[in-house]
Amino acid sequence: MSTDFQQARIALGLRLRELRTEGGLTGRQLAGALGWTQSKVSKLETGRQTATHDDLRAWAEAVERPEVASELSARLRAFETQSRSWRRQLAAGHRPVQDRLTVECERTSVTRVWEGALVPGLLQTADYARHIFEAYVGLHRSPRDVEDAVRARIRRQELLYRPGKRFHVLVWEAALRAQVCPPEVMAAQLDRLTGVMGISTLTLGVVPFESPLALPPANGFWVHDERLVIAEDWHAELWLDDADSIALYLRVWESLHRAAVHRPAAQQVIARCRRALDRP
Structure with missing residues (x-):
């Protein structure tokens, strides 16, 4: 806490x-x-x-x-408004949490994302999302509304195709290798990442393992315009709207952005992660 x-x-x-x-x-x-x-x-x-x-x-x-x-x-x-415990947020299941995040994404023109452990929800396949929700239902012992939560998350991805939106997403290579789902699900997820690189509203960067880092690749967070940061921890989400906190997270994001590669170099990192799935 x-x-x-x-x-x-x-x-x-x-x-x-x-x-x-x-x-x-x-x-x-x-x-x-x-x-x-x-x-x-x-x-x-x-x-x-x-x-x-x-x-x-x-x-x-x-x-x-x-x-x-x-x-x-x-x-x-x-x-x-600063610390929203998962225990309280998930009392009615995962679907309401997804709906609240969708509202924030709809309000936001420029979204900056950093994820070091998982593929961001905005880019997840339904099967990948399903495995993630199943894991968190078990962890938090929350109501089992996995299918409703998956549908809500996938619907939010429609914002990727809305004119006027900009999504700048950074992912650590570890998120592309984490075995949080079966290999065939992960393979389809990596194929999805390659496919979304052509979306005009999206800039996808990957931070390779070999990239020098000025800061440790810590917890994931989303910066909504310059008005709100949502950062995740095991026990809670932090919703931060004070100027100092937002400026801090923007500095972190910029530091990670400098370590990232974009296409075609990002595609090469994704491809090597995809090939690794085929190794015995």
């Missing part, structure tokens, strides 16, 4: 404790009034658990300060 996120959660917890003590209630009394366990009250006050908006409204009512509910919700929204 990011330090900024955790500090914001602790600050919210301190505010909740302040409201409880000002209301003359012990933690046990508040828990009883709300029908909660005392441990939930303690975890919320110490920043070890993230409150929901319903939790905050109930807290404000229980301490007889209903007017502060909007303040508490505003505090929560401020750090929710």
Whole structure:
């Protein structure tokens, strides 16, 4: 969990404790009034658990300060927009997450992408996407809506053919070799990458293993125009819209871009990855 996120959660917890003590209630009394366990009250006050908006409204009512509910919700929204846990995002399955990403892509004129471990969703085949979603369903123990998620991801790829859009995608060679699916699925995926290079809205760069790197090829991220960065980690997505963070990710992207090759050199890297699949 990011330090900024955790500090914001602790600050919210301190505010909740302040409201409880000002209301003359012990933690046990508040828990009883709300029908909660005392441990939930303690975890919320110490920043070890993230409150929901319903939790905050109930807290404000229980301490007889209903007017502060909007303040508490505003505090929560401020750090929710930065760190969106997969546990919460995937509570209703993977399809809603894909739909939210589509909305951001539709709003964006210029999209910059870096992926070091996987082929970006924007360029995935349905079979490749299916294997990725299956893996994450198992990891996060989320609802199994794999086919709906695959269809939503593939529909988003229609944006590649929309005039006025620009997609600048960078992929590390490791993503083209990672055995996250059967060899025949990976072969079709690599063929797809070669095929999309002719799309006028898309610039696809590959960072070969032998390319000198100024920075480590760390986690994947998307930069939407210069207004939003979405970066992935195992536990959460970061949605960053402050100028300093966006500028930082743009510098990272430019550094990786300098290490990338484009066609025909990119096609040669893809071809050697494709040939490697045929080796015993």
